[in-house]
Amino acid sequence: HDVGVVAVGFSGGQPKPGVDAAPMALIEAGLIKELENDLDMKVAFDGQVHNYAELLPAEDPEYRGMKRPKFVSAVTKTVSDQVYNYAKDGKLVLTLGGDHSIAMGTISGTAKAVRERLGREIAVIWVDAHADINTPETSDSGNIHGMPVSFLTGLAKEDREDCFGWLKPEHMLSTKKLVYIGLRDIDRGEKKILRDHGIKAFSMHDVDRHGIGKVMDMALGWIGSDTPIHLSFDIDALDPMWAPSTGTAVRGGLTLREGDFIAECVAETGSLIALDLVEVNPSLDEVGASDTIRAGNSIIRCALGDTLL
Numbered sequence: 001h002d003v004g005v006v007a008v009g010f011s012g013g014q015p016k017p018g019v020d021a022a023p024m025a026l027i028e029a030g031l032i033k034e035l036e037n038d039l040d041m042k043v044a045f046d047g048q049v050h051n052y053a054e055l056l057p058a059e060d061p062e063y064r065g066m067k068r069p070k071f072v073s074a075v076t077k078t079v080s081d082q083v084y085n086y087a088k089d090g091k092l093v094l095t096l097g098g099d100h101s102i103a104m105g106t107i108s109g110t111a112k113a114v115r116e117r118l119g120r121e122i123a124v125i126w127v128d129a130h131a132d133i134n135t136p137e138t139s140d141s142g143n144i145h146g147m148p149v150s151f152l153t154g155l156a157k158e159d160r161e162d163c164f165g166w167l168k169p170e171h172m173l174s175t176k177k178l179v180y181i182g183l184r185d186i187d188r189g190e191k192k193i194l195r196d197h198g199i200k201a202f203s204m205h206d207v208d209r210h211g212i213g214k215v216m217d218m219a220l221g222w223i224g225s226d227t228p229i230h231l232s233f234d235i236d237a238l239d240p241m242w243a244p245s246t247g248t249a250v251r252g253g254l255t256l257r258e259g260d261f262i263a264e265c266v267a268e269t270g271s272l273i274a275l276d277l278v279e280v281n282p283s284l285d286e287v288g289a290s291d292t293i294r295a296g297n298s299i300i301r302c303a304l305g306d307t308l309l
């Protein structure tokens with residue numbers, strides 16, 4: 001398989017520095033070599049962790065309660081083009097974050113490429129403790145990493161080009177083609193959005209009730225076979241026991257094996273077209289940073305087809 005790697009050293013969607021260092025940490029732990037040598041993949045990578053400093057606006061006041069709206073908008077627009085450029089050639093795109101706001105770039109990029117190449121809509125599997133579907137108005141924090149899904153699905157709308165107005169219909173995702181796994185910290189306004197739009201979500205309660213095997217059968221059944229899948233994996237979906245180094249850790253999460261299992265099941269479909277691995281922050285809980293990085297790389301290897309036997 002041909003893989004294109006985009007390394008996004010970006011932390012502007014939330015307040016804690018350090019998540020920008022994750023791409024380098026994942027790569028230094030051997031990720032790209034493993035993909036090439038162990039998984040026989042042809043990896044295209046420009047060798048750079050982008051920090052997008054050239055996009056930093058002179059001033060960036062809050063707008064509709066969003067923090068750093070112009071910077072996040074400019075970065076995600078650029079990421080969208082980077083991802084699109086790999087996806088339009090049929091490459092599987094691996095994006096290393098960065099905070100989860102960057103999914104506005106990655107998902108819009110694959111959605112556009114797949115529409116053009118195949119005339120089809122993508123499905124998204126969003127693995128996370130959080131739903132990241134706040135609108136600017138429902139968000140308590142103003143942190144844009146809690147909002148990407150609302151902009152991608154058109155639930156949040158904005159005309160200003162420099163504040164996500166660059167997202168056009170070809171970039172968008174249907175709420176019917178979105179499935180969540182691992183949820184356990186959902187804001188009040190988000191619960192209403194999930195309910196009102198009938199969005200498919202498997203919380204930790206569902207994982208406990210049915211087991212991860214059944215949950216994956218139901219999740220993939222909802223999407224339907226032969227639909228291109230974009231997997232957006234927030235490392236905080238895992239329990240902090242396995243992945244403590246992340247900005248918004250929530251206890252009661254997935255085990256390391258459940259995380260890898262989700263990735264393996266998606267790999268088995270043969271329909272994976274893009275993978276995001278986000279929110280690893282090596283500067284938080286430094287003792288646990290190497291575990292968190294290893295967990296991230298393990299999920300990536302599993303999603304890209306590494307099998308146990």
Ligand code: ARG
Pocket residue numbers: 099100101130132134139140141142143145146147185186187234236248279
């Ligand atoms: N719901 C909270 C907020 O909107 C937390 C979001 C956490 N998101 C993340 N990508 N880790 O601020």
Ligand code: MN
Pocket residue numbers: 128129130234236237248279
């Ligand atoms: Mn999260």
Ligand code: MN
Pocket residue numbers: 185186187
């Ligand atoms: Mn909350």
Ligand code: MN
Pocket residue numbers: 100128130132145234279
């Ligand atoms: Mn997230």
